[in-house]
Amino acid sequence: MTSDGFRPLDEKSLAEYIKATPALSSKLGGKLDHLQIKEVGDGNLNFVFIIVGSAGSLVVKQALPYIRCIGESWPMTKERAYFEAMALKEQGRLCPDHVPEVYHFDRDMSLIGMRYLEPPHIILRKGLIAGIEYPLLAEHISEYMAKTLFFTSLLYTTTTEHKRAVAEFCGNVEMCRLTEQVVFSDPYKVSQYNRWTSPYLDQDAEAVRQDNILKVEVSQLKSMFCERAQALIHGDLHTGSVMVTHDSTQVIDPEFAFYGPMGFDIGAFLGNLILAFFAQDGHASQANDRMSYKSWILRTIEETWSLFRKKFIALWDENKDGNGEAYLPPIYNNPDVWQLVQGKYMEDLLHDSLGFGAAKMIRRIVGVAHVEDFESITDASKRADCERRALNFAKMLMKERRTFASITDxxxxxxxx
Amino acid sequence: MTSDGFRPLDEKSLAEYIKATPALSSKLGGKLDHLQIKEVGDGNLNFVFIIVGSAGSLVVKQALPYIRCIGESWPMTKERAYFEAMALKEQGRLCPDHVPEVYHFDRDMSLIGMRYLEPPHIILRKGLIAGIEYPLLAEHISEYMAKTLFFTSLLYTTTTEHKRAVAEFCGNVEMCRLTEQVVFSDPYKVSQYNRWTSPYLDQDAEAVRQDNILKVEVSQLKSMFCERAQALIHGDLHTGSVMVTHDSTQVIDPEFAFYGPMGFDIGAFLGNLILAFFAQDGHASQANDRMSYKSWILRTIEETWSLFRKKFIALWDENKDGNGEAYLPPIYNNPDVWQLVQGKYMEDLLHDSLGFGAAKMIRRIVGVAHVEDFESITDASKRADCERRALNFAKMLMKERRTFASITDxxxxxxxx
Ligand SMILES: Nc1ncnc2c1ncn2[C@@H]1O[C@H](COP(=O)(O)OP(=O)(O)O)[C@@H](O)[C@H]1O
Ligand SMILES: Nc1ncnc2c1ncn2[C@@H]1O[C@H](COP(=O)(O)OP(=O)(O)O)[C@@H](O)[C@H]1O
Ligand SMILES: [Mg+2]
Ligand SMILES: [Mg+2]
Ligand SMILES: [Mg+2]
Ligand SMILES: [Mg+2]
Ligand SMILES: [Mg+2]
Structure with a gap:
């Protein structure tokens, strides 16, 4: 144990920890001597244990003071667990249907106990690779985004509450810096961390590093990410942070949460769906050409934004006489002006989302952390073809985002x- | 004395306070029994005392828990003095030539002791009304703005320092809310606090409250004010917050300081110069038609921005290999892309400044707090003519700001x- 009360747990010490922690042990039923405990973390940063007892289950996630997939050579504050717990609780309060319940948080141990999302829950990204359709996905994720973003924005909160919360989440600065580096910087320069499907994409990676217009655009997006405290965002809302079944959609892993631009979350989700789309040709087989699955992904992209837009505006309308101080009813006092401001807000948000979505796509092809959608395509040449199409689309999208009038386009x- | 150690001072109790406070008394020479103390606050919010001793002088500013010009019916946190002191010290560190030195700060008493800007220093606004030219004004104020804004932005600081400072100044939220109300809200709605030169401007005030396009624009500016932590801004940089002589320019009164959009400061200054311009016809006489003075104001507007632009870019160039993480040299690694990003940054900043400047003009004509530039025109009909021209110009400027390619335009x- 270090002097701050932290010690990394393994299966054995975790069992002791649980026995000593009623908030956890009470979820498991009696017979605590026969717990099944398994470390399953497949994410990039942390350790995740599934614990199954005689009459219940739970998940324990622990942050270590470095990045798991890289090792102790890339230190990273374990305080990220604090912000993850804060965000999970807040997002869970705002949207309980789509966020696992937090049972316990131990700040010294950087440890969160939460609901185990039992099988058949799987990570959405794996479902997309397997070609599984989720008919309620757009409905659910749009609900999550609309509620978590609207209720933490100045459309709903007072400036007083907003600035208090902004200040608190300024503490999650190390995670923000990591995003700045891996999303907005490294892909546009030579970096030891960058990788791509070589030699196929050597020229393409080089082209990104030499594209002045793209660099201007990404500088604008980076500034917005760093400066604009629009809402409490998840901060890492890719398809690997969503667990799904046919009927259930659950958002996990908000350890990058802070007050930032809403478009960063929406873009992360849409951008990763677009990556999934471009990966499909790599997963096509004679038995399944993936054509109808590609159509489903496209429909899901459209519906996610359309439903988000609808739900967000509905929340805004319902709450327009609330405490939010951004658009006071005595000013925005006629239907014309109301439609004008809402239209402008949603148009700007779409364009922000497309820009951030494009940035998230690019970094997954030429940056440090790749996605299984492409990585699972074993034929490197085929993989490179898929990645190149995605990359070129993303470059165009970032540069031309303001010309898209609708998600259908x-x-x-x-x-x- | 209240339980928190606060008590409002008058001339007599201030003398005792000074005697008990070496950081103040040491500035005055011996013979502390013969201090000249005079309250001179002509500002809207606080009490300001000038203290002259046998061998020195100083100013003491105290915040009371309400707004001075309105009274105890409009409470306002006296903690504003804390943020004013923090900002004065930081701005003084960054630009000592144009910020009075802070000798002493007492948080419990909301009291700041600082350098007395002795005569012939006068408030710039009064100089503009009197028709006095200040040949170094543009040079000095552009220096102040370039240094205070550049060095507190992400162009110079790390994200880590930036978020720490942002969080600290989130505490000045009551002052931000006051600005939100009086600058971005009240002028666009019916409010008991609004006033204008009635009946002359009744229709004009009404037109502001019915201008949907203007309301959309002001909503965007308000969002930027509330959400965008671009730099430590003064927050109230009108011509009443600047004291001048022929050779000296000193910026006082940053009690509204927080991390906000740079354009809010630049716009405040430019907007108030434009107000001074439109007021000149009301001050013209047979002896002085003010034509050449109007030209000087226009030149000063142009030079303020042009010099600011030049100095800001020079600081950026000089510091491009420093700790600032916004534009990393290995990304922005050729002269073309460097010019592109700087050009875009300054273009956006000009447009932001014009938008905020316009908002500051409008609120001084139809909002709660007016400016002496117009108020001192005793003939109401003449005053209304000047104000109407300023108001119409400001409305156009807010709506069309993005079409202005240069300050000359x-x-x-x-x-x-
Ligand atoms: N509440 C949960 N229920 C079931 N599985 C979970 C839960 N939380 C995490 N997991 C599993 O652990 C993996 C890593 O979790 P995650 O929170 O994404 O960690 P990281 O921050 O390291 O990416 C997930 O991909 C998922 O498979
Ligand atoms: N350091 C100073 N030296 C000389 N006069 C000052 C100084 N500070 C303030 N004053 C005078 O007091 C007035 C009010 O000060 P200010 O800081 O603007 O207070 P407020 O916050 O109430 O507007 C100024 O307009 C100026 O005349
Ligand atoms: Mg994860
Ligand atoms: Mg994670
Ligand atoms: Mg003042
Ligand atoms: Mg907003
Ligand atoms: Mg003041």
Whole structure:
């Protein structure tokens, strides 16, 4: 144990920890001597244990003071667990249907106990690779995004609450810096961490590093990420942070949460769906050409934004006489002006989302952390073809994002790319 | 004395306070029994005392828990003095030539002791009304803005320092809320606090409250004010917060300081110069038609921005290999891309400044707090004519700000208005 009360747990010490922690042991039923404990973390950063007892189960996630997939050579504050716990609780309060319940948080141990999302829950990204359709995905994720973003924005909160919360989440600065580096910087320069499907994409990676217009655009997006405290964002809302079944959609892993631009979350999700789309040709087989699955992904992209837009505006309308001080009813006092401001807000948000989505796509192809959608395509040449199409689309999307008037135009462009 | 150690001072109790406070008494020479103390606050919010001793002088500013010009019916945190002191010290460190030195700060008493800016220093606004030219004003104020804004932005600081400072200044939220109300909200709605030169401007005030396009624009500016932590801004940089002589320019009164959009400061200054311009016809006499003075104001508007732009870019160039993480040299690694990003940054900043400047003009004509530039025009009909021209110009400027490619275009438009 270090002097701050922290010690990394393994299966054995975790069993002792649970026995000593009623908030956890009470979830498991009696017979605590026969717990099944398994470390399952397949994420990049942390350790995740599944614990099954005689009459219940739970998950324990622990942050270590470095990045798991890289090792102790890349230190990273374990305080990220604090912000993850804060965000999970807040997002769970705002959208309980789509966020696992937090049972316990231990700040000294950087340890969160939460609901185990039992099988058949799987990580959405794996479902997308397997070609599984999730009919409620757009409905659910749009609900999550609309509620978590709207209720933490100035459309709903007072400036007083907002600035208090902004200040608190400024503490999650190390995670923000990591995003700045791996999303907004490294892909656009030579970096020891970057990798790509070589030699196929050598020229493509080089082209990214020499694209002045793209660099101007990414600088704008980076500034927005660093400066604009629009809402409490998840901060890492890719398809690996969502667990799904046919009927259930659960958002986990908000350890990058802070007050940032809403478009960063929406873009992360949409951008990763677009990556999944471009990966499909790599997963096609004679038995399944994935054509109808590609259509489903496109429909899901469209519906996610359309439903988000609808739900977000509905929340705004319902709460317009609330405490939010951004658009006071005595000012925005006629239907014309109300439609004008809402239209402008949603148009800007779409464009922000497309820009951030494009940035998230690019970094997954030429940056440090790749996605299984492409990595699982074993034929490197085939993989490179898929990645190149995704990369070129993303570059175009970042540069031209302001010319897209609707999500339908985006989906058409993906289809034609 | 209240339980928190606060008590409002008058001339007599202040003398005792000074005697008990070496950081103050040491500035005054011996013979502390014969201090000249005079309350001179002509500002809207606080009490300001000038203290002259046998061999020195100083100013003491104290915040009371309400707004001075309105009274105890409008409570306002006296903690504003803490943020004013923090900002004065930081801005003084970054630009000592143009910020009075802080000798002493007492948080319990909300009291700041600082350098007395002795006569012939006067408030710039009064100089503008009197028709006095200040040949170094543009040079000095552009220096102040370039240094205070550049060095507190992400162009110079790390994300880590930036978020720490942002969080600290989130505490000045009551002052931010006051600005939100009086600058971005009240002028666009019916409010008991609004006033204007009635009946002359009744229709004009009404037109502001019915201008949907203007309301959309002001909503965007308000969001930027509330959400965008671009740099440590003064927050109230009108011509009443600047004291001048022929050779000296000193910026006082940063009690509204927080991390906000740079354009809010630049716009406040430029907008108030434009107000001074439109007031000149009301001050013209047979002896002095103020034509050449109007030209000087226009030149000062142009030079303020041009010099600011030049100095800001020079600081950026000089510090591009420093700790600032916004534009990493290995990414922005050729002269073309460097010029592109700087050009875009300064273009956006000009447009932000014009938008905020326009908002500051409008609120001084139809909002709660007016400016002496117009108030000192005793003939109400003449005053209303000046105000109407300023108001119409400001409305146009807010709506059309993105069409102005340079400050010269803005100055021409002012001249023609
Ligand atoms: N509440 C949970 N229920 C079931 N599995 C979970 C739960 N939380 C995490 N996991 C599993 O652990 C993996 C890593 O979790 P995650 O929170 O994404 O960690 P990291 O921050 O390291 O990415 C997930 O991909 C998922 O498979
Ligand atoms: N350091 C100073 N030296 C000389 N006069 C000062 C100084 N500080 C303030 N004053 C005078 O007091 C007035 C009010 O000060 P200010 O800081 O603007 O207070 P407020 O916050 O109430 O507007 C100024 O307009 C100026 O005349
Ligand atoms: Mg994860
Ligand atoms: Mg994670
Ligand atoms: Mg003042
Ligand atoms: Mg907003
Ligand atoms: Mg003041």
């Amino acid at each position: 985006v989906a058409s462009a993906v289809q034609k790319a | 803005v100055a021409s438009a002012v001249q023609k208005a």
